[in-house]
Amino acid sequence: LSRGRGARALRAQSTITKSNIPPHILEKAKATPSEKLHNRVHHPLCTLRKIIEAYFENELGAKQGRPPVQFAKFHDLPPIVSTRACFDELLVAPDHPSRRPTDTYYLDEATVLRAHTTAHDTELLRQGYRAFLVTGDVYRRDSIDKKHYPIFHQMDGVRVFADAPSEAWVLEDLKETLYGLAQYLFRWPKNSEADKSPRTSALSDADAAPIPVRWVDAEFPFTRHSLELEVLWQGDWLEVLGCGVIQPDVLRAGDVDPAKHSGWAFGLGLERLAMVLFDVPDIRLFWSSDKRFIKQFQDGVITQFQPYSKYPPVYKDVSMWVKDQPEASDGNGSTSGRLFHENDLCELVRNLAGDLVEDISRVDEFVHPKTKRRSICYRITYRSPDRSLTDEEINRIQNQVRECIRLEMSDVAEL
Ligand code: PHE
Known part of the structure; x- marks a missing residue:
């Protein structure tokens, strides 16, 4: 090596x-x-x-x-x-x-x-x-x-x-x-x-x-x-x-x-x-x-799944400033603090929302011309495959998501 x-x-x-x-x-x-x-x-x-x-x-x-x-x-x-x-x-x-x-x-x-x-x-x-x-x-x-x-x-x-x-x-x-x-x-x-x-x-x-x-x-x-x-x-x-x-x-x-x-x-x-x-x-x-x-499936048989319903999705956006560059370098390229990674965000949401989260996509991105900091907006799609979601429960989850991003993701500057 x-x-x-x-x-x-x-x-x-x-x-x-x-x-x-x-x-x-x-x-x-x-x-x-x-x-x-x-x-x-x-x-x-x-x-x-x-x-x-x-x-x-x-x-x-x-x-x-x-x-x-x-x-x-x-x-x-x-x-x-x-x-x-x-x-x-x-x-x-x-x-x-x-x-x-x-x-x-x-x-x-x-x-x-x-x-x-x-x-x-x-x-x-x-x-x-x-x-x-x-x-x-x-x-x-x-x-x-x-x-x-x-x-x-x-x-x-x-x-x-x-x-x-x-x-x-x-x-x-x-x-x-x-x-x-x-x-x-x-x-x-x-x-x-x-x-x-x-x-x-x-x-x-x-x-x-x-x-x-x-x-x-x-x-x-x-x-x-x-x-x-x-x-x-x-x-x-x-x-x-x-x-x-x-x-x-x-x-x-x-x-x-x-x-x-x-x-x-x-x-x-x-x-x-x-x-x-x-x-x-x-x-x-x-x-x-x-x-x-x-109930739709039998042992050893390929059947075509018949969707039983599609409940409406609930969309929530979250914007954040992220750090892409290490703040300090010790000269050997080693970094202080962690950098933003999308997988960390996905897991954070999954940990709070479980299988109610269907999709997380980047919808907007913007680099500040002066500070060069990057702002990213993610759209979180919540949907249950087997029931309707209430506004109340999704708002509660979304508030927790925002709170956790603030507390846990050292790589995110602010919401
Ligand atoms: N392990 C590889 C993957 O997860 C697949 C693979 C297995 C490719 C064996 C070649 C030989 O993508």
Whole structure:
């Protein structure tokens, strides 16, 4: 590592003095495996997991004209992992943005809530697995909108070949495998009732036109020749997964000799896929305990969600002056005081409003010509997926939001 990188890494680490995990997030992380959404029978995320697992179990071998490979399946691994497993062994650079406490939940300096299920890959390789699927809840501090929630679910897949085939061959096998998966998921029997009737058959219709896919170059620290797979769905390219050929140093970290082996890995987000396949318009709905949501789904069946109502939103704006520049510098580039980060604001609001916050967007921005200070206005959208909100409760929450911004965000100058 270059000196510059080391110094920056030290700074990033030194900011982690206490855990940045709110109690409601930790509580969900510590839920028992059977309480996790991807393990709840009938839940769309559970059905989707099983469908993808079935593809790897049954279809894959058959499609490629060879006996099916046994993919070991994991869906109970605890989400509390070491920074070594989550980042270091996956060659995530010390100064990589994903390591920042604005992006990742830290229990302490060396322990995080996994930011991706890839965090289990090296350990499972060390345990001797050469083909496996890991599904789990993952945790990221992020913006708030209909597609982002601080907890979501991923599945990673890994396959390592012992006879050290060429990387070109491994890449071809990967692309063929994932192309097959995309067709399996998106191409359903043509049926005039297709939108309403349950899709029980995961077998694609031979007559149906293939779903268009495209491969987009990508970059992940742990793979090379990395790609993202997108499918054309209702006129838009939808990103389905990331993948690539496993870096030799990652194999080495898993006690696998890269001179004798090569392999591929992929990772996909279950919510994005489930939102599209089950027609679920808001990611918060997956957490709903409302019977009108839960009752719509059966085990192993993809049904199109029928929205039961859309309650009116309540909008509230909040403006603030933010610090973008460190106030004092010790000459080594180290900063005094924290700088504004949008994820901190989102989490502050989420902590007070829970699932009543639907969206937080920047609506206006202004830099003072003289002082160069920046003023930002955010619009917070409050809406419940299952009831009407009262003015009173939203005003109360909004007042708390303003109060907390004043008290907790040292990076915000004034409201
Ligand atoms: N872990 C990556 C992510 O969360 C996805 C990925 C997994 C990409 C495995 C390549 C290989 O975005």
